[in-house]
Amino acid sequence: MMSGTSTDGVDVALTRISGRGLDTNVHLLSFATYSFTPQMRHRILHLVSASTEEICEMNFILGEILANCALKLLPHAGYKPEQIDFIGSHGQTIYHLSGAAGRRNSTLQIGEGAIIAARTGVITVCDFRPADIAAGGTGAPLVPYADFVLFRKKGKVRALLNLGGIANVTIVPEKLDEVIAFDTGPGNMVLDGLVEIKYQGRKRWDVGGHIAARGKVDKSLFRDLMRHPYLKRQPPKSTGRETFGAAFVVDLWIKAQGMPFADLMATAAYFTAASIHRNFEKFIFPRFAVDEIFVSGGGWHNRTLMTFLASLFRPIPVCQLDELGMNGDAKEAVAFALLADATIQGLPASAPQATGAERPAILGKIIL
Template structure:
């Protein structure tokens, strides 16, 4: 298929389940890889009642098929409205939409069910509604093709990381901090199949859960509440003994590992030492920073010895000043220059939406979008399913 330039709307809603990011991206084929131009980016908060429905579905031990069907369609309506609002605000027409959907369940490792062992995943958000509203084809459901090829279905951002950030002279670590934190490591001069990626552990997820429970706030704006507390180091060390942190990459995590139940366990551990709520939030912030730093030290630094490293942070966590200061304190002594994706011309909160615009463009042109060294897949795979108007 001949590659053609397109304007693509990338749509992302992450494990924090706080809302939707839409990025409008012009993508043009240039020699060996596509060239991307971000035209516009908008963020939309979920209505409170929809966010509660999403979080309830994520943590449900049992639910009804009616609830799940309704949520799937309600999310499709929300995505369609977000895309249309973005297009109208910026007076831009698109050729294609790439929608990640809302992850309700992600089991990356095979487990037994009904007599068979397999991995599985589910991203909700009815693509047919988006296609009907926007009147262009929609690519959705990106993870399953990678998992069918033996991968973990995540992370899927490494393709974008290589296209935008690979450098011949400098090592690059692209750290996204959403609900879950994940990184892509690209050694200096690395080819596409030499980069690797994994989820480092909780990003904003535990911090947000504690901000909600202890302060009745959706999140700790700029880390201001955490800055008033002290870090309970024994709790951080205790929680980092969990099996997930010792696993070798590739590995991926979600609310199944670090969601509501984990946050309750974490808070109980904090309260055995301190009843001050700011201390618990400071400790949750330190957990995210320390898990990122230890992940880099153990799995990435040995492959980047002797080269300068740019540590580029994106996602909502990049706007948490307390978290960023903790990361700098841990990573800079290891030779990292810590910065944000804004310094490279990409807004922190737009990055994942841009990634799914690129993945949709790749799928439309029948090109693989996964990075097997990141997901653990046996082979490259064309990701996603196309819903036509």
């Protein structure tokens, strides 16, 4: 189970796993996203500056929500909780400190695993990130190990691009210790933020990218956006709402006063695509001859964003992850099933060169 920075809902994947370590196979049996109510989403988004009391309580409330999500998917897929070996739950990140000046690397995911285990009666693995921080890393990204296990292909260099709230990429060459992965910047976050201001919460995102498709890119605003320092920062790097959330979006909204909304959306979509491409130019293409790019995450559904990406990356094909037989919306939840499997087997499942850790770590905490 996974809930990302978009805070759109909980992704639940039911999988059948066989094999071990790098030879693990995962078959997706069923998948659903259960949306948060607007009130719950609002509470989660406010946790960044909430009281300790609120955080304490929300850890348990989210635990109940996660347990319910698991229990909802099972009958739908024709399974009973007794048939499930374990649950892997990422939880909701409410804060992540990595490489901040004068601050200790640290991270906090909530959604109490003890509640999930108690309500479902299923062994639950949660809290994946701290073990990597204990090993000297930043605790993110953790999906690269899963990307390597699931999608490596002899003789090819594949890029796995996930367009969640933030966009992140994993480069999968033939060897695990050559994998690189980092956040490129915004995925849907800036686009969603603009829609939220314009429609005051009546619309959640630009469905299909139709609004952006009607607009025209404002060159001067685009150039200004491309000067953002995150684009130049050397990986390993990660980012989030602190950088591309409400403050960034409000600033952009003010800068674009008088511009038709469709043009602002087109410009933000083009910036999102170009920021991804710029990171490839600076940090990936000098080291890897990328053969193909596979896109997962909600951003795939934004056709305007995808058209921009395809034209920027041409002649490298930008494909849907589904072409590799994996539902792109389910990828991150599937990854945490695979990571939980490694935990249960006592195997490390991090990619130290992606997180900056000194050694691979066995991730997660197990609630029996």
